[in-house]
Amino acid sequence: MQTPNTRRVRLATSALLALTLATTAAACGGDDGDEGGTTADGKIKLTVATFNEFGYEELIEEYNAMQDEVVVEQKKAGTANEHQDNLYTKLAAGSGLSDIEAIEVDWWAALMEQSDAFVDLSDPEVESRWLDWKTEAATSPDGALIGYGTDIGPEGICYRSDLFKKAGLPTDREEVAQLFGTWDDYFETGRDFVEKVPDVAWYDASGATAQAMINQVEYSFEDEDNNVIAADNPEVKEVFDTVTAMAEEGLSTNLVQWSEDWTASFQDDGFATMACPGWMLGVIEGNAEGVKGWDIANVFPGGGGNWGGSYLTVPAQGDNVEEAKELAKWLTAPEQQIKAFQAKGTFPSQVDALDDPALTGTTSEFFNGAPTGEILAERAEAVPFIAHKGPKFADINTAFQQAIQRVDEGKESADEAWDSFLADVERLG
Amino acid sequence: MKAGSTAVKPVGDAGSPVSPTGGRPDIEGVRRAAWRQRLSRLDTLVSPYVFVSPFFLLFVVVGMFPLAYTAWVSVHDWGLLAGRGDFAGADNYRRVLEDRYFWNALRNTISIFLLSSIPQVLIALGLAGLLDTQLRARGLWRMSVLLPFVVAPAAVALIFGNVFGDRYGLANEVVQAIGLDPIRWHVDTLASHLAIASMVNWRWTGYNALIFLAAMQAVPRDVYESAALDGAGRIRQFVSMTVPMIRPTVLFVVITSTIGGLQIFAEPRLFDTQGLGGSDRQYQTLTMYLWELGWRVRDLGMASAVAWLLFLIIIIFALVNLLVSRRAGTLRGQR
Numbered sequence: 128m129q130t131p132n133t134r135r136v137r138l139a140t141s142a143l144l145a146l147t148l149a150t151t152a153a154a155c156g157g158d159d160g161d162e163g164g165t166t167a168d169g170k171i172k173l174t175v176a177t178f179n180e181f182g183y184e185e186l187i188e189e190y191n192a193m194q195d196e197v198v199v200e201q202k203k204a205g206t207a208n209e210h211q212d213n214l215y216t217k218l219a220a221g222s223g224l225s226d227i228e229a230i231e232v233d234w235w236a237a238l239m240e241q242s243d244a245f246v247d248l249s250d251p252e253v254e255s256r257w258l259d260w261k262t263e264a265a266t267s268p269d270g271a272l273i274g275y276g277t278d279i280g281p282e283g284i285c286y287r288s289d290l291f292k293k294a295g296l297p298t299d300r301e302e303v304a305q306l307f308g309t310w311d312d313y314f315e316t317g318r319d320f321v322e323k324v325p326d327v328a329w330y331d332a333s334g335a336t337a338q339a340m341i342n343q344v345e346y347s348f349e350d351e352d353n354n355v356i357a358a359d360n361p362e363v364k365e366v367f368d369t370v371t372a373m374a375e376e377g378l379s380t381n382l383v384q385w386s387e388d389w390t391a392s393f394q395d396d397g398f399a400t401m402a403c404p405g406w407m408l409g410v411i412e413g414n415a416e417g418v419k420g421w422d423i424a425n426v427f428p429g430g431g432g433n434w435g436g437s438y439l440t441v442p443a444q445g446d447n448v449e450e451a452k453e454l455a456k457w458l459t460a461p462e463q464q465i466k467a468f469q470a471k472g473t474f475p476s477q478v479d480a481l482d483d484p485a486l487t488g489t490t491s492e493f494f495n496g497a498p499t500g501e502i503l504a505e506r507a508e509a510v511p512f513i514a515h516k517g518p519k520f521a522d523i524n525t526a527f528q529q530a531i532q533r534v535d536e537g538k539e540s541a542d543e544a545w546d547s548f549l550a551d552v553e554r555l556g
Numbered sequence: 557m558k559a560g561s562t563a564v565k566p567v568g569d570a571g572s573p574v575s576p577t578g579g580r581p582d583i584e585g586v587r588r589a590a591w592r593q594r595l596s597r598l599d600t601l602v603s604p605y606v607f608v609s610p611f612f613l614l615f616v617v618v619g620m621f622p623l624a625y626t627a628w629v630s631v632h633d634w635g636l637l638a639g640r641g642d643f644a645g646a647d648n649y650r651r652v653l654e655d656r657y658f659w660n661a662l663r664n665t666i667s668i669f670l671l672s673s674i675p676q677v678l679i680a681l682g683l684a685g686l687l688d689t690q691l692r693a694r695g696l697w698r699m700s701v702l703l704p705f706v707v708a709p710a711a712v713a714l715i716f717g718n719v720f721g722d723r724y725g726l727a728n729e730v731v732q733a734i735g736l737d738p739i740r741w742h743v744d745t746l747a748s749h750l751a752i753a754s755m756v757n758w759r760w761t762g763y764n765a766l767i768f769l770a771a772m773q774a775v776p777r778d779v780y781e782s783a784a785l786d787g788a789g790r791i792r793q794f795v796s797m798t799v800p801m802i803r804p805t806v807l808f809v810v811i812t813s814t815i816g817g818l819q820i821f822a823e824p825r826l827f828d829t830q831g832l833g834g835s836d837r838q839y840q841t842l843t844m845y846l847w848e849l850g851w852r853v854r855d856l857g858m859a860s861a862v863a864w865l866l867f868l869i870i871i872i873f874a875l876v877n878l879l880v881s882r883r884a885g886t887l888r889g890q891r
Contacts (some may be wrong), residue, residue, distance in 0.1 A: 208831060215851050219636045237854075241637045385829040386742070387717050391724040522852065525830060532835035536743045539836070554655070555853065 164226075164446035166198050171447050173454055176202045176225035178210035180409035181277065181437075182471030186463050190454065197450055206385050207231050211521070218244055224442040226451035227458075230274060231437050232264070236353075237518040239267060246441040246448050247271035253456060260513050261476045265438055274438025275459040278473035280404030281506035282339060282432045284313075285411060288495065289420030290399040294323040300497060304426035310340065310369070313428040317378045320399060329378040331401040332389060333535050334528045336379070337370045339402035341524070342514050343432045348524065349517035357523050357552050364545070367527070371534045371541040381535040390414050402427075404434035405503050408472030412493045422495040425502040431509030436476060465489075474503045481507070519555060526551035623867070630860035636850060641857075648861035652849075658862070660837055661845035662869070664749070668824070668841060669817035671753035672760075677809060680761050684768035685794050698769065701762030712755055713826035720751040720827075727751075742828060745838040752839055755823040760816070764809050771805035772798055807881045811874050818870050819843050842866050 204210035317329035461480035489500030530548035633641030833840025850859030
């Protein structure tokens with residue numbers, strides 16, 4: 128009687144031990160990207176660090192299959208913030224960065240102050256490859272080209288046609304586009320919507336809408352000479368007032384963009400519309416997997432707007448700078464960027480890609496067969512200017528977003544939140 | 557035989573007072589013996605230190621050096637990317653102490669620390685008491701309490717992040733099923749502290765329980781037998797005998813969990829998307845505040861000042877702990 132029992136216990140114990148060890152091993156196995164620069168069979172190993180969705184998965188496979196000297200691996204961070212933290216830490220440490228690091232336009236200016244840490248990528252081959260303003264922004268004061276442009280973020284409005292139908296709104300994307308000429312129109316339609324469908328919010332997050340509006344202000348937080356003007360800028364205050372007032376009227380989900388709840392709300396009919404830069408298409412498709420009814424309208428309130436967009440840089444600390452530069456050049460070539468766009472909606476910043484039939488002919492099945500290529504190309508043309516973002520932009524923007532969040536959560540009134548935002552700006556110096 | 561006689565001979569020589577020329581080798585022999593004696597005394601005196609020195613050498617390299625270097629950084633203007641600037645004296649400390657977010661972070665840290673460490677030590681004690689009994693499949697139970705400890709904190713944060721979702725989380729579904737209002741885990745200060753403390757507890761309780769268990773097994777069993785004969789119940793035995801007898805271990809666990817508790821980082825850091833501890837920094841801890849200064853504001857000078865202040869705070873806490881636990885221990889002993 129005793130023996131089989133003991134044996135069973137021992138078996139269970141060792142099974143548990145095995146599981147424990149496996150978990151530990153898995154926990155330790157997470158970080159293997161920083162060693163050497165060569166693989167076991169003597170090939171050069173290149174790492175590409177990106178965030179969100181760049182649409183590089185298939186391109187990297189293609190590159191690996193194309194030649195034998197280099198093996199490329201992608202390291203994806205979940206959010207831009209996470210990627211930025213990693214970048215700063217390793218830049219300061221002087222080692223540990225990937226061979227290619229993606230950099231988002233919002234914190235570009237802060238990194239340009241450290242332009243020595245990156246390789247000058249100037250190359251006659253890539254001259255006039257990108258839109259002028261995209262290249263200009265990546266050129267350091269002494270003329271070095273620090274980054275190769277990947278995508279830009281021309282914005283449309285993504286919407287749920289099934290929820291629109293429920294509210295008695297038009298569902299056809301041409302007709303929907305008529306509704307959103309200005310922000311006032313957009314919010315007015317929103318009021319109408321939440322009245323008819325009270326459990327669903329109008330847009331995904333107050334912060335996201337505020338960000339879209341801030342991107343339409345040429346000098347929002349900093350002026351031409353990078354003096355901080357956030358506190359006295361009436362345009363910033365107006366964005367703040369509008370967004371907080373709309374939240375009070377129930378137009379917002381009151382969720383934080385990129386939070387777990389925000390991600391979950393895609394599956395729970397949380398909201399009906401959202402500002403939609405090209406790269407957001409991939410995010411929506413991922414979060415709303417299985418949800419039917421998404422579509423995109425060829426319009427953006429208040430004209431056009433650009434949200435985000437990135438560059439690929441080659442940190443000077445890498446072991447295989449030349450190979451990394453070649454890879455970055457290949458990844459940002461128009462043909463490749465079009466493929467990335469088809470995969471994840473990252474809209475090309477390359478001039479030749481913009482009128483390429485492969486781009487303009489792209490449609491998205493998920494977005495109800497919408498001609499996403501054509502729509503975003505038109506949205507890109509509608510962008511009147513690119514907002515100025517100085518070295519403090521990302522920091523002040525975080526404080527701005529948090530102030531809006533405090534109102535959303537009912538922790539502070541709009542006035543209190545604005546005052547504490549001013550104190551935060553003061554603190555950031 | 558021969559070997560024996562040769563070995564004896566020098567002793568005889570040294571001992572012989574007759575030979576006038578034999579004085580020199582005699583003194584030589586005495587000296588050598590004295591030298592050897594001194595060496596062996598030195599050996600007993602120094603060897604232990606030599607044997608433990610690797611730890612201290614390593615400690616100097618990975619403990620003292622960073623400590624000193626952080627102090628050096630904290631009295632300079634020092635940018636994360638720009639590097640060392642001018643000497644700043646106590647300026648960084650002044651700016652930290654004047655920053656309201658420092659005090660906010662201190663309050664949060666202490667609150668989360670109390671909410672995690674106290675239940676943690678108590679539950680671990682109880683758990684260890686249960687594991688110390690004649691359970692079936694003892695090994696299985698003992699090992700399974702350690703399982704949470706080997707899961708990476710980031711994975712824990714991810715899972716708990718979903719459990720404590722404000723709107724679509726598992727915890728709130730349970731709360732609502734009971735008929736209560738959903739709790740805003742990421743918004744309300746106390747709720748967020750509780751959520752974070754539960755992550756910390758989930759991870760560390762089992763670990764502490766095993767340490768207690770090891771100490772409890774060293775308690776002689778016959779003491780329990782006599783107590784049982786005297787009519788003491790299980791609980792009475794546990795409270796009046798087991799706990800006092802493992803007092804040094806309790807002290808150890810209390811101090812290590814104080815040190816750990818005041819440095820909580822991963823759990824609250826991963827509890828929101830911005831990494832600043834909520835919209836109002838309602839759960840930003842001191843280490844997160846340090847990280848914000850160093851990596852978001854990119855001011856390593858101020859961040860180092862925070863590191864030193866945190867170091868001092870931990871020392872104060874550890875000392876208070878030590879005194880309180882000692883006193884509590886002696887009181888119980890006298891009773």
